[in-house]
Amino acid sequence: MSCNNSIVVLKFGGTSVSNLHRWQQILKIIQQRLKQGFQVAIVHSAKSGITNYLEKFTQTGALDLIDSIAESMQELAQQLNVPADIERYIQQLITYSKQKTFSNHDIANILSFGELMTHHIALRYLSQHVDIVSLDPKVLFISQADDDRLESSRVLSAKCNIAQHKTSHQCVIMPGFIAADKHGHTIVLGRGGSDTSASYLAVSLAASRIEIWTDVHGIFSANPHILSSARLIEKIGYEEAREIAASGGKVLHPRCILPAEQNNIPIHIYNSKDMDADGTIIKKGYESSSPRVRAVNVRHKVTLVSMDSINMWHQAGFMGKIFTVYEKLGLSIDIVVTAQTNVTISLDTADNVINKEILQQLQAHLSLYCQVVIYKNCSAVTLVGYRMRALLGQIAPIISGFAEQRIYLTSQSSNDLNISIVVDEDQSDKLLIALHDDLITENANQYGLGATWQQLQDRLVEPVETPKNWWHIKRQQLLSIAQQHSPCYVYDESTIIRQIRLLKSLTNIDKIFFAMKSNANADVLRTIYAHGIGIETVSPGEIDRVENAIHAFSDEDILFTPNFAAIDEYQAALNKNFHVTIDNKFILQEYPQVFANKKLILRLDPGHGSGHHRYVRTAGEQSKFGIHHSELQEVKELCDQHNITIVGLHAHAGSGILEHQNWQRIIQYLTDQVSIFDAVTLINIGGGFGVTENPHDKGLDINKLDAIIGRFKNRYPKLQFWMEPGRFLVANAGALMAKVTQTKVKGSNGYIGLETGMNSLIRPALYGAWHNIVNLSRLDDNLDITATIVGPMCETGDIIGVDRKVPYSQAGDVYLIANCGAYGFSMSSNYNLRAPAQEIFLKAKK
Template sequence: MMPASGRPWVVCKFGGTSVSSRARWDTIVEVVRTHRAEGRAPFLVCSALQGISDQLEALCAQLASAEPGAPESTLNTIRERHRALGQDLGVEAEAVLSGEFARLERWVDEIQATDGPSPRQRAAVLATGELLSTRLGAAYLSAQGLPAEWLDAREFLRATDDPHLPPRRQYLAANCTSHADPGLQARLADAPETVYLTQGFIASNALDETVLLGRGGSDTSAAHFAAKLEAERTEVWTDVPGLFTANPGEVPSGRLLRRLDYDEAQELATMGARVLHPRCLDPARRHQIPLHVRSTEAPSLDGTIVSGEGPDVGPQVKAISAKTDITAVSMDTLGMWQEVGFLADVFQVFKHHGLSVDLMATSESNVTVTLDPVANALDPDILDRLLHDLNRYCDAELIDPCAIVSLVGRHIRSLLSELGPAFEVFDEQKVHLVTQAASDLNMSFVVDEDQASRLVRELHAQFFGHRAPDAVFGPRWQELVEDGTPEETPDVWWRERREALLRLADDESPRYVYDPEVVTARSDEVQGLGPIDQSFYAVKANPHPEVLRLLERRGLGFECVSPGELDRVFEACPGLDPARVLFQPNFAAPAEYADAFERGVHVTVDNVQPLAEHPDVFAGEELFVRVDPGQGEGHHRKVRTAGAQSKFGVVPDDLGRLRAAVDQAGATVVGLHAHVGSGITDESTWAGLVDLLASLAAEFPAVRALNVGGGLGVPNASGGRPLDLDALDAALGKAAARHPQYDLWMEPGRYLVAEAGVLLARVTQTKTKDAAAYVGLDTGMNSLLRPALYGAHHEIVNLSRLDEPPAMTADVVGPVCETGDVLGHDRRLPPTEPGDTLLVATTGAYGASMSNRYNLREPASEVMLAPEPA
């Protein structure tokens, strides 16, 4: 259907990142003008500013907990974000937004006066983000000479009435029907030159109350409006230019998918590709409206087209996807074998609790299903009640956190004979469930969540690592970044010290090189955490003597886990006060404890047995006790150091036995310790440990210090959220205020040294095998084990040709006789030849310290850079 102007409608949805800055709104203006110049009538659907929905969620949580002062602080943050954008846009934000802010404040007052927020109240609060952003947007478009009319989406999108759904689903994850709407078309035809702008995510019910279409529901709103307007197409504008063979934030070599049909896109969206919301595909398919995925960061790129027409390429895997934060429910019983109605009974339990099942696998005595948090409220109380009711029929247990790793494509069953080698990546991994979709569009594996990223990278390397572009597969993400959206050169120290590094590589290769200025800066950041009374450097991260001496001068102590590390610390720092040293071994022999006591350092135990069987070693000594909080954190299973699958720590239930052993030995517990993992970016983690340890300290009245461990996350190349030290400082400050009787200790390691170190290696050979290219170095997993051990990602650059543009994609490999000796898959490099020096970044932690002499190859040597001249 065309408006009166004779132009076909195009519905353009703009996501949170696309409406959060002046630069992105300028792109929106250009999109509108381009469509109008090309004879189309644009209709805009906009999300809330990036992060505002999260702030509104936090506001609801604060109102539920009645935390004093917190709601007002969050409200001020929301106001300031919009005022700042308004100022950037040249829009009078106070005048434009005052009505919406007043309504939000009235909802807050109502919630505070009740036991809310109820689902109805929560929906009204969360809708505010879209209402605010579109008010600003309409004002800005008009100021740019594009007459804009603000429309309230709730007037046009009505939720379907389903009284059987629980209130949470009715208000927070509602469904709408899509159909042509002649009334809306006629209304908009009255002003053909007007640009119409409305909200995503929100709709209304039969009572004219606000309901939501679920997080990410703006895509669905756009699809419904496209159906109502009988649009020529829908455009989803986001921060990436299309759908890819894998999430480009995790796999930079992911290839753009040029064209998909509706079913394939639906499968990708359902199985974890977050560019599109799964519910937006059904209206598009039903009304045969093509859907274009575009990027406001690179508007010149064509992106992905989803339609009913696509190239017929036969059976093919088109993407590897992952969906995290999944809960699996395993139900065991021999009673289900040949039992009529067992599945009906257990699924009635899920329905009773308002839970939607995602994947399912059955056998004669087990049914295992997965629950997706996007579709379900997986509150602990709900899950406890679910298990209680299921246990009437079977032995039910939860398995979490899990992830679903999926091969998505077409006619997957036809490819089974070709998939065998790919399945080797699951070797030695626990696979909880395997499903093959009846639609033959995916094969999925439910695994432990911490394995998902590595499995996706390895599967992607097998299926797409050396695939050439064709009608389906476009350029790699790295190539699009280079050609379409050039990024600013990262501000890293090794670019400024390039010449010095090249000289060091000429003298000797391979070689680890450390920059003292980075170590100094990171140590000062940690020392600047006000609530921490003493920081101890985790020596295992990097025991290089010059690193130790530098940190000793900055005032840090040292945390050692072996006699060898104790020797290294006291050799590097003669005269060091033993009170600045912690000895925290695991499964150590009695002689190691005795030696540590002799040295006069602090000693930590994490098991009852040494105390019970060797009381003479601990007689009269002061001890720290390492507690297992029960749940690990971090970027990989192998660096999570808490929970039943981890060998570290004493569980709280055993502290009574430990106290008895301490008393029998005549020792005194003066401190409690907990360390839950590495690479943590949730700033609340350490404050939570303060509270936990303080609650346990009543068992030990002499406790004066709480050691909350380390694991501070280091920025990485995959775009993960960095650790916010200001937020960490604030969270620790609140925890310290709750427990002022204790000193707080911390033991960072990787955070202090990772970014300070690089590995320099010389190219020895290059090789091409069909479409596969390899760049071989004079060292590999013997110097840097992390990629092989964890699937860790390190940036790799050709330091000899640092300013030359990328022109090839290759696996960077070492000389060790192992297939796994790969330092980086599918890396974009300039033309690279033998003799060039490659740099592997962020290797200052667990690089040299984990190196080995496998194949009797010597690992890289180490050197500290001289400070730059003043």
């Protein structure tokens, strides 16, 4: 198809359309292209956050979400000084909220409202400045008739035919993400599908190029949030770009590249926050010509299906039978690996809507032919490049370093453009870093690679004075302490008190308990209790610590929340008249006499966990915590039978959560269960409140969290609302100090060895946790080297920080690891018979 050189398609994502400043930038880009002689076609996503609200609405039908959606869209309209014109969509959502279930077409229709509401506001705003008309994607993009996938995939992740369209208008605008089936019903293109809309529209209009304007500079050689040294890929061919998008690259929707490639339309990716910077250009002629790795990507939530049968060996037609099962269920297979008696495949959520029911059907059908094991929540680490087989000699030693970890499968693509390794989720980032360091960082002068992500970020940061941390302010005092007591944890009482005051500003919380498993230091406990915070315990040892540290406390201020504990622990806590939480039907069945005639709190599983790592997600199918929804009625009957009064319901989704909407879902789930347990007087929303690593980082919005709790409090005025934070109160108040023992520097890279490691701080090794690390002795020196900070333990995993910018360091320098006030000393050990760091408490000045 020949291209019309006068048309350029501009696509703007959710963050790019979320406020007045961003729309002013969009207008500037439009006017620039018009001035250059182009006709302009605009495709936009929904305002950032709206699709998340709508997705949650399809799961819960909660009216509170409608309020949040209306408030967010009205805020945008007010900023742009145009009418919101969203009432019809809000009314439809209210009508939908009365339904108990939603069909796939209902879900598609609901999800489309984000783009449509944004579109009405955008059209009114832009019409004030340019001559512009609206295009209807449901006329241009019609679903493919030969799509044999499940209805859910056809409707919610549609593939479309493209109608040709000509326009004489200088400027047109179209909402992305939306299409239609042959009957005219709304369907959608899947999350991130506005990229595909832009590609479809470029084909429809025979455009000369597509410009994707987003909040990153382009495609990087790895996820820059994992690896700040990831390089911008400035030039790349279509095929390699497609492989990167399909293997977990977040910048482009995987499906958007092929239509552009088939019609030879270049794709340019630019950062709307840095309009003059270089980006990524995807174009014919930019293909690699020699063996090399372009990128290392990770896809999470990959499902593996392992099929074993001796009957498949030399058995004609066996593979056809099992793959027919996937076809009938409408499941698209990603990776296939075969052996004589085993076939293992992977299913990717990019092309499949995978849920519990689908997997149950799959297992049942496949079990007719073979033994089936399904592994959920794996991660696929994929190397993308050119002539990958020629690089196997370099790749194999890196993978062999992970021999002690579980590698489920490795796969080479037939087109020689990628190699995938499927591992446990917690190993994926480590493998990515190792592969990227050896295959990309060490080959820094490769064609088509630009600046690192960190270098590009530095362009965007205007020099501002960063507020100083407490340990920065008290640097000299800490250095004196370290000379005598290192390695040591230091806890700053002033910072703890500040965090307590912040939480107590929540006007809709009736009672706060401190999760002391995060920090059981006696001085910390005394400070927290003295400021009106109760104590949440999980073991007899913690109860003993409270009794020894706080000599006069009320039984009402102690919460006991064990998990898989011995029954005598529950009995002892009940005898002390503490609040007791149980999270397993088993103990009610086996030991009813212990709980008869008692008041209890139930910990429920809301069905989905949150947090930065699978080990801190404390809800969902993969978690050992909480009572499943299917067991609640049976628990109710057991309680009635033994005169057990359920006075509270509790849930805790995970740790390190910075999205306030998490608690909307938690509270909604808990209050929905009050109808089962009608004696409930309190809702414990748990903890997991994320903390910021640096003073200028954006943290949890406390005011929005309070507003969410307030809406439920108004709806349930007889209920009390409790919470049990741990890390939020003490993490920023603690720091670990240790002296340098040895250094190993080669050029501008190397290792810094400290006198303590994972025996004192295991979070980096266990969770992949990131902590700010500084050389306190040389705090103002230039950061000249990139170093990995390690401890003295006889373990490869004894790593505290990877690729940190630090000054040249000497033995005896004091290093400080920040934000260690939670789950630091409390998780320490005497591994290698090395004593962990001691604890020191800095009293606040009166």
